[in-house]
Amino acid sequence: MQRAVNALARGLRHYHFPGDGCLDDEADRPELKLAGVVILRPGAMPDGMEETYEEACARLGVEARPEGWALWNTWGDGNLQVTMVISAVDTTEGLLANWSRGEAIYPVTPVPSQIALxxxxxxxxxxxxxxxxxxxxxGGQP
Known part of the structure; x- marks a missing residue:
């Protein structure tokens, strides 16, 4: 009984978001360990980025979208560093909300239609x- 209560508590402890693997239709998609993420939006670029949203989209080879793009930095085969340009901005916001609270939550692999490049x-x-x-x-010093 205690194990069931603890499992339920772990599930409730984190902020749920699309792509967190908790829904039945996501259960068959493997978790994707990320090095980090970036959200690009018109008028709300990350600190330190000198280029505009439109310039960043052109550099990445994607069309500028009003809802923005998420960049997921991860590893490919043989620890190859890769950036996935994906449309799942809401999933990325959910990740950031959890990480800011100290929760090490990771998304499931995005579906092909979410991956632009x-x-x-x-x-x-x-x-x-x-x-x-x-x-x-x-060492905790990002």
């Missing part, structure tokens, strides 16, 4: 994930 290398100015901090040896 995959680039070699990582996007700069990312917000590191708890896993990324540990794997990269940043």
């Amino acid at each position: 995959i680039h070699h290398g990582w996007a700069a100015h990312m917000i590191f994930s708890p896993f990324g901090v540990k794997k990269l040896g940043l």
